[in-house]
């Protein structure tokens with residue numbers, strides 16, 4: 001087993017040797033991604049010193065205000081990954097359209113999808129943020145001509161690799177190339193990510209959940225049922241007390257779950273009927289679903305495994321429930337029971353008048 005002071009580049013070369021389906025210079029592409037994350041880590045850590053905090057004064061395609069670091073992180077990925085000759089195109093949460101590798105540059109066989117900075121509401125208050133990425137194969141027909149957005153619309157099960165960087169008290173890189181989930185810590189003295197957390201496993205049981213409880217009145221009954229049972233603790237049907245966390249940075253939430261178990265939910269809600277969830281399928285849900293599944297956990301919309309969802313557009317959103325296997329399976333069961341009306345009184349219209357903190 002690789003561990004101790006194995007650096008991420010050596011790890012990736014070994015993985016490519018082990019898996020003959022990883023064609024071309026896959027490990028070189030991953031090295032470019034790693035360099036992007038190091039550059040972003042540097043910007044995040046300099047913060048105010050480099051005048052990198054605050055709003056950029058622009059909006060992304062989703063109508064969300066961009067932070068300066070959202071824009072810089074996006075540029076870091078484009079700059080570090082466009083010249084290597086390993087990619088055909090990139091797509092980012094921060095860009096309306098895909099970025100085909102310019103025809104004068106060498107083009108490769110992979111597609112890169114990323115959320116350059118996740119949890120950006122935390123930037124200005126100096127809390128953990130991260131970057132999320134996913135690597136797909138470029139379909140046959142996109143390797144010759146210019147790729148299009150349609151080439152990216154592959155279910156998460158087809159991801160070749162996925163990962164995230166967490167810019168926290170220490171900078172970590174967590175990734176999977178389909179052979180487990182592994183964590184690396186940035187040693188700033190030598191500027192390298194070293195393997196510190198090989199073969200991460202998510203505990204199947206947990207007493208911890210994460211959800212933005214301010215949206216409770218907009219949730220669907222199965223999620224209201226699950227959370228109310230957790231809150232009832234020892235005195236309720238679960239017979240044990242639960243703890244709650246909410247960092248508002250998906251990378252940090254998933255990282256905590258990898259370290260000590262738990263369940264994270266950004267479920268479907270009725271707050272904005274134009275979208276089925278808050279999180280983006282391609283940039284956030286799919287890569288995290290691969291990371292979690294490779295660590296023995298589960299990721300679901302409530303009614304379908306996230307990795308099986310067929311994307312229909314680049315920026316589409318999806319409900320996300322992920323983490324410890326037993327809890328995610330329970331929440332999926334609550335969705336099924338709601339469908340069939342077996343979950344009284346949670347399917348009753350009366351339930352919508354209850355809140356987490358009172359039921360008058």
Ligand SMILES: O=P(O)(O)OC[C@H]1O[C@](O)(COP(=O)(O)O)[C@@H](O)[C@@H]1O
Pocket residue numbers: 093115117118119120121212248249250251266278
């Ligand atoms: O503002 P809320 O409802 O707490 O949402 C937090 C969620 O939004 C996100 O920050 C969205 O990511 P971005 O910062 O990339 O838009 C997730 O990381 C997090 O889970």
Ligand SMILES: [Mg+2]
Pocket residue numbers: 115117118119250284
């Ligand atoms: Mg995000």
Ligand SMILES: [Mg+2]
Pocket residue numbers: 070093115116117118119120
């Ligand atoms: Mg983002």
